[in-house]
Amino acid sequence: MSDVTRAKHGRPVHHWRRDVIELAALFTAVAVADTVANLIGHGPDGTALLVISAVALVATAGFHLWWARRHGHAPPTSDTGARPLPEGDLAGPSEQPAPETDTVATETTLWRMRTTVKDEPGSLAALCTALAGHRVDILSLQTHPLAEGTVDEFLLRAPGTLEGAEITRAVARAGGGDTWIERADTHDLVDAPTRVLGLATRTALDAAELPLALRQLLGRCTIRSLPAAPVGGGRGPEGVPVEGVLEDTVMRLRAPEGGVITVERPYLPFTPTEFARARALVELDARLGPRIPHNQDVLTLPEGHDITVRRADTSDLEAAREMHERCSARTLSMRYHGPVGDADRYLNHLLSPRYGRTLAVQTASGRIVGLGHLLWDGDETEVALLVEDAWQRRGIGAELLERLVAMAAEAGCESVYAVTQSSNTGMVAAMRGLELPLDYQIEEGTLVITARLATVEPRVNSSPRP
Numbered sequence: 001m002s003d004v005t006r007a008k009h010g011r012p013v014h015h016w017r018r019d020v021i022e023l024a025a026l027f028t029a030v031a032v033a034d035t036v037a038n039l040i041g042h043g044p045d046g047t048a049l050l051v052i053s054a055v056a057l058v059a060t061a062g063f064h065l066w067w068a069r070r071h072g073h074a075p076p077t078s079d080t081g082a083r084p085l086p087e088g089d090l091a092g093p094s095e096q097p098a099p100e101t102d103t104v105a106t107e108t109t110l111w112r113m114r115t116t117v118k119d120e121p122g123s124l125a126a127l128c129t130a131l132a133g134h135r136v137d138i139l140s141l142q143t144h145p146l147a148e149g150t151v152d153e154f155l156l157r158a159p160g161t162l163e164g165a166e167i168t169r170a171v172a173r174a175g176g177g178d179t180w181i182e183r184a185d186t187h188d189l190v191d192a193p194t195r196v197l198g199l200a201t202r203t204a205l206d207a208a209e210l211p212l213a214l215r216q217l218l219g220r221c222t223i224r225s226l227p228a229a230p231v232g233g234g235r236g237p238e239g240v241p242v243e244g245v246l247e248d249t250v251m252r253l254r255a256p257e258g259g260v261i262t263v264e265r266p267y268l269p270f271t272p273t274e275f276a277r278a279r280a281l282v283e284l285d286a287r288l289g290p291r292i293p294h295n296q297d298v299l300t301l302p303e304g305h306d307i308t309v310r311r312a313d314t315s316d317l318e319a320a321r322e323m324h325e326r327c328s329a330r331t332l333s334m335r336y337h338g339p340v341g342d343a344d345r346y347l348n349h350l351l352s353p354r355y356g357r358t359l360a361v362q363t364a365s366g367r368i369v370g371l372g373h374l375l376w377d378g379d380e381t382e383v384a385l386l387v388e389d390a391w392q393r394r395g396i397g398a399e400l401l402e403r404l405v406a407m408a409a410e411a412g413c414e415s416v417y418a419v420t421q422s423s424n425t426g427m428v429a430a431m432r433g434l435e436l437p438l439d440y441q442i443e444e445g446t447l448v449i450t451a452r453l454a455t456v457e458p459r460v461n462s463s464p465r466p
Contacts, residue, residue: 002196009430018136019190019281020465023206024193043343045370048307049061049247057424058250061388067137069130069403072127072248073215087131088209089428090411091160091237097120107159107161108157108158108159108160108161109157109158109160109162109183110139110155110156110157110183110184110185110186111154111155111156111157111158111164111167111181111182111183111184112153112154112155112156112181112182112183112184112188113153113154113156113167113171113179113180113181114151114152114153114154114178114179114180114181114268115151115152115154115171115176115177115178115180116149116150116151116152116176116177116178116179117144117149117150117175117176117177118149118150118175119145119146119148119149119150120193123150123175124152126174126175127152127171127174127176129174130170130171130173130174131154131156131167131170131171132168133170134159134162134166134170135158135159135162136156136158136159136162136167137156137158138154138155138156139155139156140154140155140191140192140329141153141154141155142192144271144272144273144274145272145273146271146272147365151271152176154186155188155189156184164181164182164183167181180267180268184223190256195216195217196217196277199213199216199217199281200213200281200284203281203284203285203288204284204288204316205287205291205293206291206292206293206353207285207290207291207292207313207353208292208353208354208356208357208367210281210282210285210354210377211223211225211262211354212259212411212412213281214261214263214278214281214282215379215412216412217274217277217278218263218265218270218274218278219265219268219283220265220267220379221263221264221379222263222264222265222379223261223263223264223376223379224261224262224264225255225259225260225261225354225376226255226259226260226262226417227254227255227257227258227259227349228257228258228259228262229426237259237260237262238260239254239260240252240254240260241254242254243279244275244279244282246270246272246275247265248268248269248270249264249265249268249270250265250270251263251275251278252321253278253279253306254282255282255354256285256289256354257287257352257354259270259354261282263278269358272437277366287342289441290313290314290353291353292311292312292313292353293311294308294310294311295311296308296309296310296311296376297309297310299337299399301394301395301396302394302395303394304392305341305364306364307362307363307364307369308361308362308363308364309359309360309361309362309399309400309403310359310362311357311358311359311360312351312358312359312360312368312371313351313352313353314348314351314352316351316360316368317347317348317351319367319368320347320351320360320368320371321344321347322367322368323367323368323369323371323386323388324344324347326388326389326390327386327388327389328389331386331388331389331392332386332418332433333425334421334423334427335384335385337419337420337421350371350373350375350384355375355376356374356375356376356382357373357374357404357407357412358371358372358373359371359372359373359374359401359403359404360372361387361391361396361400363436369385369388369390369391369396370388370396370397370400371385371386371400371405372384372385372386372397372400372401372403373385373404374404374407374408374416380415381411381413381415381416381417382416382417382418382419383404383405383408383416383417383418384418384419385401385418385427385430386399387400392426397426397427397430398429398430398433401430401431401433401434402433402434404416405434405436405451405453409451409453413453414452414453414454415450415451415452415453416450416451416453417448417449417450417451418431418448418449419446419447419448420446420447420449421445421446421447422442422445422446422447423445427449428447428449431449431451434451436451436453437451437452438450438451439452
């Protein structure tokens with residue numbers, strides 16, 4: 001049987017030496033068989049010759065088996081580039097030992113990194129080569145063109161033992177400048193177009209989402225909404241043109257209601273691309289006008305009264321003022337920390353979804369008896385409660401606070417704080433009822449209680465949602 005293999009170019013290759021040897025062996029066997037037959041038929045020692053022939057055939061078969069194993073029909077290594085397998089690989093699949101898992105090598109860390117490179121061919125390739133040399137995988141890349149150079153924003157997966165400083169040094173050697181890097185999490189795995197569309201959807205559903213959407217779009221930054229007419233009177237902020245103003249680490253945008261939205265990020269300059277995205281979100285918010293979700297929950301108090309908890313906005317201004325008139329001077333002073341006559345002036349600001357979210361507690365007759373505010377205060381979040389005197393100590397304040405804290409956690413806030421008087425035992429009890437880590441600061445009778453929200457999960461089907 002001839003041995004046919006294929007060379008690297010795909011053509012069949014015949015190994016003629018083996019064919020000649022096997023053919024010679026065949027002729028020799030025929031000649032031996034003929035000789036033995038003649039001797040057995042014409043000689044006196046036919047039986048002995050028959051035994052000798054059998055022994056010779058067995059020896060020949062053994063030699064052929066040895067030859068076949070040593071010189072199998074596999075092509076020579078010089079023809080195909082193949083290399084002999086180690087002895088351990090000759091065993092079947094069930095006989096091979098399971099590979100050991102190196103847990104240290106498989107641990108990885110996600111990083112978000114920005115760096116500025118020259119706008120010339122090969123600059124990005126040099127950067128990618130430097131990262132690959134440290135076994136860093138590039139999961140996503142965004143480019144922000146500048147007048148001179150390009151800002152490249154990466155999402156990286158690096159070995160767990162690789163420090164951020166080592167990545168920064170490697171990038172610097174590859175030509176990257178002004179490099180910034182921080183730890184990322186799985187939420188950053190969403191690609192930029194999908195994330196922007198999601199933020200636009202949230203903004204379209206709820207006007208209170210605009211500051212949160214800007215913060216998630218731009219990363220760690222401080223966002224302040226300044227009304228055109230300050231609540232306490234005085235001069236408002238300096239106006240900005242329709243297209244907004246970008247000044248290195250600060251951008252100022254015209255708010256839909258006429259004020260100014262200031263976004264500040266001292267650790268990293270904004271790029272024109274980021275400025276355009278932020279401006280597009282604000283323009284979307286302005287076109288859609290005031291809006292809040294109309295979800296509401298009906299709860300039954302221990303004494304049997306039904307109340308409704310819902311989102312509130314400036315359309316509830318008159319009902320909120322009527323509640324103020326029914327509240328005692330002591331209740332109003334504990335809430336607003338100032339002259340009782342100034343309380344009404346804050347309502348328009350507090351009820352505006354531009355500055356946070358408000359929950360209203362409404363009776364079956366439609367009268368508002370409680371308000372809870374979640375206010376965006378730069379990069380911090382404040383909670384505030386006001387419950388009408390006749391409806392206090394029925395669990396309404398605790399219910400409002402729990403819902404507001406859950407909304408803050410859902411919005412990604414790390415903590416919330418409440419400003420009250422040290423004598424306001426009701427607010428202190430409500431904050432302690434959250435069963436969260438609390439920090440207390442007291443100064444001249446004013447108590448600031450801060451709750452950390454690391455362990456809080458958003459409530460499901462129990463609070464008005466955006």
